[in-house]
Amino acid sequence: ADSLTEVLKEKERLRSEVRALRRECEEKDKRIRELEREVERSMRRIAELEEKLAKREGRIEELREEVNAKKYRTSFGNLTLEEIKQIYEEKKDKLTTNPLNWLSAVLFDNPIAIQEVATALGLQDSSSPSSSAAAPAPARETKDAAVRRRRLMEEMDFKRLAEEWNCSEEEARRMVAEKLGLPSSSSSSSEEASSSELIKRVRSIIEGY
Structure with a gap:
């Protein structure tokens, strides 16, 4: 009788352990499903971010094309930034005055255009006020400025x-x-x-x- 009682107790103990293990497995399965859903959400979020990044890269490229295609009114006609760069490269070694003063005259003293072009040419920091590019030349440059203006009129x-x-x-x-x-x-x-x-x-x- 004692032996049977011990067997029944052991059986009940094992059943309790099995129930506990099943609950643990169910909880782990539940956690696995939650993690799988989190992974799916993360993958969707990654896909959304990649799509946004691709759109922004496309927009950046469009803006670059717009900047390259933008034309400025100059004393040489309506020119793109690249065309102005080419003219500057051809003339910079022959300039007898401050390059910013030359650029100011070429762009008809347009402060916005001067700042954009001067920044692209490395003549001015983008944070610098555009008015500084159009500042009057020092007295010692007066003669050079006159020569420069005569040349511009001739060109x-x-x-x-x-x-x-x-x-x-x-x-x-x-x-x-x-x-x-x-x-x-x-x-x-x-x-x-x-x-x-x-x-x-x-x-x-x-x-x-």
Whole structure:
């Protein structure tokens, strides 16, 4: 009888252990399923982030293309940043004045354009105020500035400017005169005479600087 009692007790003990192990297995299975769901959510999140990253990279590339395609109004006509860089590289060794002063004249003293182009050319930090690029030249550079302006006037192609600005050559001359702070040229019987007169007036004003 005692032996049977011991067997029954052992059997009950084993049943309790089995129940406990089953509960433990169920809890572990439940935790595994939770972890699997977390992994699925993480994978979806990773996929979403990768998609956003791809879109941002695409947008960055679009912005780069827009910057490269953007044209600035210059004394050489409407040019892209890359075209301005090429002109600067060709002329920088021959400049007799501060490159920022040359750039300021080329861009008709447009502060935003000056800051963008100067930063791209490494002439100015992007955090620097754009007004600094258009600051007046020191007294010792006055003569150089006059020479620079005369050269710019000689290099201007009014016909090309008129085509790019979608206006007549006379209007192009007038706009250039306004940009330089000069009175608009009066109409004349011939475009050649008008151009010559404008250049004479520009030079006479520059000579007085």
